[in-house]
Amino acid sequence: MVGLSRRRTPEASAPEVPARAEVRDLCVAACPYCGVELKKVPGAATRCPDCHQTMYVRTDKRDQTRRVVTEEQAARIDDAHEVMAAGDLARYDRRVRETTDRLRVRFGYEPAYRDVRWSMLNEDQLTHQARRDYGLYRNTQWKMMEELDRSGPGKQRQALEFALNIFYMDQCEPNNLGGLANAEKFGARPWGPAPKLERGSLTEWIRGRCEKLGITAEQAARDYEPAAERLKMALKIPQQWAAIWPQCL
Numbered sequence: 001m002v003g004l005s006r007r008r009t010p011e012a013s014a015p016e017v018p019a020r021a022e023v024r025d026l027c028v029a030a031c032p033y034c035g036v037e038l039k040k041v042p043g044a045a046t047r048c049p050d051c052h053q054t055m056y057v058r059t060d061k062r063d064q065t066r067r068v069v070t071e072e073q074a075a076r077i078d079d080a081h082e083v084m085a086a087g088d089l090a091r092y093d094r095r096v097r098e099t100t101d102r103l104r105v106r107f108g109y110e111p112a113y114r115d116v117r118w119s120m121l122n123e124d125q126l127t128h129q130a131r132r133d134y135g136l137y138r139n140t141q142w143k144m145m146e147e148l149d150r151s152g153p154g155k156q157r158q159a160l161e162f163a164l165n166i167f168y169m170d171q172c173e174p175n176n177l178g179g180l181a182n183a184e185k186f187g188a189r190p191w192g193p194a195p196k197l198e199r200g201s202l203t204e205w206i207r208g209r210c211e212k213l214g215i216t217a218e219q220a221a222r223d224y225e226p227a228a229e230r231l232k233m234a235l236k237i238p239q240q241w242a243a244i245w246p247q248c249l
Contacts, residue, residue, distance in 0.1 A: 134174035
């Protein structure tokens with residue numbers, strides 16, 4: 001029996017990889033806030049010796065430049081990079097402009113990017129809750145926690161509450177249902193399959209913030225109970241907070 005002949009297909013030539021654009025180093029030894037001359041270019045997050053603001057060094061992939069920037073500029077660059085990874089930068093830029101315009105009318109003055117970002121995170125949170133995308137809801141809460149934590153001592157207690165929200169959700173395994181009304185028919189679960197009930201790096205973060213606030217983690221967990229109940233009702237979390245925190249926190 002004559003075997004089937006196997007024609008060799010010509011090897012496909014490897015696709016040409018576009019050359020990576022060279023990063024232009026535009027860093028200067030000067031504070032981006034007050035302009036005071038520095039002894040050297042900062043290598044990381046550094047406080048200005050004159051105005052005491054924190055300056056950062058960022059490489060902006062949008063124009064391939066490396067610069068010493070303010071906290072707001074660093075946040076804009078970081079957010080743009082995250083959106084670029086999803087391939088949706090133009091839409092994001094449009095959303096920033098629209099949110100800025102809306103807040104300008106409400107405030108009566110030019111809003112800071114922090115206010116614009118917080119407004120968009122609030123919108124994202126509501127969208128994820130409505131669609132029952134609880135994993136995405138949890139991730140948005142994490143960004144809000146970080147924003148509060150960067151805002152200084154006055155926001156530490158609020159940041160702690162967001163951290164406890166995240167801790168509570170993580171122990172119950174949040175999932176994304178994508179807005180499908182009948183997702184459960186196909187085996188999708190908004191939570192689970194079962195709580196992890198384990199400690200992790202977030203536990204240490206919570207304990208560290210409690211220490212700064214002069215309270216114990218146990219006291220913070222008890223004080224959080226009303227907020228936990230509200231979150232449970234809003235997101236239909238299956239596990240009780242009181243059953244989780246003593247084992248994990």
